[in-house]
Amino acid sequence: MGRTLAEKLWQDHVVRQADGEPDLLYIDLHLVHEVTSPQAFDGLRAAGRPVRRPDLTLATEDHNIPTIDVDKPIADPVSRAQVEALRKNCADFGVPLYSLGNIEQGIVHVVGPQLGLTQPGMTIVCGDSHTSTHGAFGALAFGIGTSEVEHVLATQTLPLKPFKTMAINVDGDLPDGVSAKDIILAVIAKIGTGGGQGYVLEYRGSAIRALSMEGRMTICNMSIEAGARAGMVAPDETTFEYVKGRDHAPTGDEWDAAVAYWRTLFTDSDAIFDAEVTLDAATLSPFVTWGTNPGQGLPLSASVPSPDDASDDVDRVAIERALEYMDLTPGTPLRDIAIDTVFIGSCTNGRIEDLRVAADILRERTIANGLRLLVVPGSARVRLQAESEGLDTIFLDAGAEWRGAGCSMCLGMNPDKLTPGERSASTSNRNFEGRQGPGGRTHLVSPAVAAATAITGHLSSPADLD
Amino acid sequence: MEAFTRHVGTAAPLRRSNVDTDQIIPAEYLKRITRDGFEDGLFSAWRKDPDFVLNQPQYQGVSVLIAGPDFGTGSSREHAVWALQNYGFRVVLSSRFADIFRGNSGKGGLLTGQVPQEVIEQLWDMVEADPGTEVTVDLEARTVAAGNLVAEFEVDDYVRWRLLEGLDDIGITLQYAEAITDFEGSRPAFKPVTQ
Ligand code: SF4
Numbered sequence: 337m338g339r340t341l342a343e344k345l346w347q348d349h350v351v352r353q354a355d356g357e358p359d360l361l362y363i364d365l366h367l368v369h370e371v372t373s374p375q376a377f378d379g380l381r382a383a384g385r386p387v388r389r390p391d392l393t394l395a396t397e398d399h400n401i402p403t404i405d406v407d408k409p410i411a412d413p414v415s416r417a418q419v420e421a422l423r424k425n426c427a428d429f430g431v432p433l434y435s436l437g438n439i440e441q442g443i444v445h446v447v448g449p450q451l452g453l454t455q456p457g458m459t460i461v462c463g464d465s466h467t468s469t470h471g472a473f474g475a476l477a478f479g480i481g482t483s484e485v486e487h488v489l490a491t492q493t494l495p496l497k498p499f500k501t502m503a504i505n506v507d508g509d510l511p512d513g514v515s516a517k518d519i520i521l522a523v524i525a526k527i528g529t530g531g532g533q534g535y536v537l538e539y540r541g542s543a544i545r546a547l548s549m550e551g552r553m554t555i556c557n558m559s560i561e562a563g564a565r566a567g568m569v570a571p572d573e574t575t576f577e578y579v580k581g582r583d584h585a586p587t588g589d590e591w592d593a594a595v596a597y598w599r600t601l602f603t604d605s606d607a608i609f610d611a612e613v614t615l616d617a618a619t620l621s622p623f624v625t626w627g628t629n630p631g632q633g634l635p636l637s638a639s640v641p642s643p644d645d646a647s648d649d650v651d652r653v654a655i656e657r658a659l660e661y662m663d664l665t666p667g668t669p670l671r672d673i674a675i676d677t678v679f680i681g682s683c684t685n686g687r688i689e690d691l692r693v694a695a696d697i698l699r700e701r702t703i704a705n706g707l708r709l710l711v712v713p714g715s716a717r718v719r720l721q722a723e724s725e726g727l728d729t730i731f732l733d734a735g736a737e738w739r740g741a742g743c744s745m746c747l748g749m750n751p752d753k754l755t756p757g758e759r760s761a762s763t764s765n766r767n768f769e770g771r772q773g774p775g776g777r778t779h780l781v782s783p784a785v786a787a788a789t790a791i792t793g794h795l796s797s798p799a800d801l802d
Numbered sequence: 803m804e805a806f807t808r809h810v811g812t813a814a815p816l817r818r819s820n821v822d823t824d825q826i827i828p829a830e831y832l833k834r835i836t837r838d839g840f841e842d843g844l845f846s847a848w849r850k851d852p853d854f855v856l857n858q859p860q861y862q863g864v865s866v867l868i869a870g871p872d873f874g875t876g877s878s879r880e881h882a883v884w885a886l887q888n889y890g891f892r893v894v895l896s897s898r899f900a901d902i903f904r905g906n907s908g909k910g911g912l913l914t915g916q917v918p919q920e921v922i923e924q925l926w927d928m929v930e931a932d933p934g935t936e937v938t939v940d941l942e943a944r945t946v947a948a949g950n951l952v953a954e955f956e957v958d959d960y961v962r963w964r965l966l967e968g969l970d971d972i973g974i975t976l977q978y979a980e981a982i983t984d985f986e987g988s989r990p991a992f993k994p995v996t997q
Contacts, residue, residue, distance in 0.1 A: 388982075432996050492986075
């Protein structure tokens, strides 16, 4: 019987297999950031263990770092301690690190692909759930906890039980103004935040094939919000084209050998998925969330739901709680929701294509009175690229703040936070209570919706601007 | 790691579904670089409310958390496990856990027992009626017992064995160092390195 892409990747990385035990899987790339690693390095030190393969490990500073005044010391003492711990740990254990100020610094999931370190057929882990981003290249990439970080540092392997596989088929042509972000928000609304639990999702179909690598990354990034372990897209010419010529991409004969292998990485036609979900791209429209988990989303043209729409009691309570936290009234058109702050950035939508989409909409326009628009590139290189294209000027002229690279308001660990009761439209991936700052209220949106919303001051799509 | 065979303690009812790791421990607490002292961050947003279950005098000293469905969704932060453990929890019961949280718990020595939602409801009723109710969690027998109720819980076989033995992951893997070295010898040359 044929194998799925996920099964092929799995089998290619098994170091050891024994009945009744998890498989021991080899890890090709281990990405590290300052939040989930200090205790892991501490553990190694306590046990007197070295990092087995510093040359397959890469660290970057992203979660805590400020996005303004980046040349000054980090003001918050705790953030500074974490960043300094990472610097010391990397120096002590020989792990390469891109620090604040380095041209390669940025959000870990933006940096890996950008450097060409993320390639098809790899196993990639990081102590961060959005590691699923890298699956866009046809890699098996998933988030791990801190003790697993320690395990990979010490052994370059992980004991794991095989994941189940789920096909997400998205066929048809996306309507104008509908993007990868809308696809994934619609998928999560359809299968729920627990729907992908235990699965690797493989996104397939003509609508996925038509996406750029950046669009595929946006989709794979949010697989975790459906509860999945990982998301992936089989590599194709779009993938090879993107990887080719990057700093860490293979060259010469090695490139040919790599591509020959990568071309074998697809789900066989007779392979069977444990589950399948189908979506018609042509029926999709801009999607936004109204509640406090990423599954609580609806088309922008819809209205705030009522607890009476709930399918069961658990759902009813969840809707009630979400409406209370979000301070929303059932029946309000989503388009009428007024927004205080718009955040464009994060590992979901902080790449150059996202900034181009937003800039196109903001060109020669200004943001609504009293609204705050933060544009935070996903990496220092994205920032430089945007500046070379003049996007920074468009943002600044529109009234936005143009920041340095990092996670920023995606999770509010640095000073970029919502204040209690403040409402944001955000291109990030999580609308949990307090995610962007205690008491803050988040609506997840695409970069296009974010930019249009910044102009009108309430949730809007670019079509509303004409 | 401390071995886990059987645990007896009082329990707190957490009548909420979809408790994500941002609720268990908000991001602002993750900045620490140590492994202990996270109890002050546990459910910190909710603990500002005097009526929150853990603030009630009758639920002081609890060591079993009876949670709603989809517990531990969201970020892969293992700090969520440490926060629960630092606070004094040894066991969390729910009808459904997020995978990463479950994995992290097993490794950290926190037992996550999966039981049907009906059992959760019964336990909620029981510990609300009598907060002093002792809950016995027997990992050997995979049972949870309280009052007249005895129910089986699901736990992964391998996680169970490790908890029973108190085994550390890395030590187990390093027994296979030779197999790892062999595997490394067969990796294609085109795979990238970071330096
Ligand atoms: S941008 Fe947000 S989701 Fe992405 S790694 Fe940073 S904090 Fe996590």
